[in-house]
Amino acid sequence: MKIAVVILAGGEGKRIGGNKPLRLLGGVSLLERAVCYASGISKLCAVAVRDETQIGNIGIPVVRDDPEIEGPLGGLVAALRFARDEGVSAVLTIPADMPFLPTDLADRLLDSIGQSRAVIACSGGHQHPVCGLWRTEGLDAFAEYLASGRRSLKGFAKIVGYVAIDWPVDPLDPFFNINSEQDLAEAERLLA
Template identity: 55%
Template sequence: MSTGLLVAVLAGGEGRRIGGGKPSRLLGGETLLARALRLARGWSDEVRTVVRDPGQAAGAPLLLDDAAIAGPLGGLAAALRFARSHGHEAVLTLPCDMPFAPPDLPGRLGTAIEARAAAIAASGGEIHPVCAMWRRDVLDRLDAYLATGRRSLRGFAETVGFIEVDWSVGSLDPFFNINSAQDLRRAEAMLLR
């Protein structure tokens, strides 16, 4: 377990495709948020749930998204500011809708980040910028990135410099994410395998 690492569970999306309230959706009798927090607490003593509205995750230690920045970049901005003010060297972002994230995520990303500003998980030929480790110093480059009008995590990672860390996809993509009721049913079926 790392004390220099802040794990930020991203749970601030509206979840429109699933009918709202994504963090509280049940998978295997446990909410998506509870599953993510359980995993995150195994990685660090410092875990925060990052939301746009406190009602999205009642009872969890919260950070509020930077309201001026749309999407997950607003969550990363809030987490980076918290990390800087509390002496954490890095932030690991984990979305609440990736219930099968691999247990070795922080170890592999942490090893890979070495001389880079960020390390991003990848699988099946795609990167997953919401599942990444970021050095807290990337915060110094955020305002310049925002001034370009861009708001994507991927674009920010390209700006600061990142390394891609690939996981194999067997019968299960460890970065499968839940966006719809159909995805939730697929995830339930995966639990039964």
């Protein structure tokens, strides 16, 4: 199955002082790391943001989060529309703030999706729906989901039907995400 990869980078990053996608880890921005990762999976990559000033020029297409939908769900809508418009049936979403994603993420999710409309990553007993493979046909369920007043990715995954795939966390949780200066310092330590 041919897929697109869309990096979700639309959050404000308030807990880290803003501009989270441009924060440096090992001298490379979190966004550049995510673009490199995504490019290794598919030639069809984009980044979803609320405002293009959040990221500057990155060399891949930029799609705008749906302004009517708060949080990462707005990025998922943009990602699904991008994939559909590009003629592919599924999109892998990854966040800009998870610099240690597993190398087998796309392969394992692709192998596991079966007849489901989504498959999401899990680790340490936690689901990470920002790291998911989503069939574009899931767009058909958005109007009903939005009418319910709910806005979570987990809730949307339940509506469309999903499976969850678990990764080990020893020695490192591959879905470690950076939300604060302390997280960034820990990521630097882990990178070293």
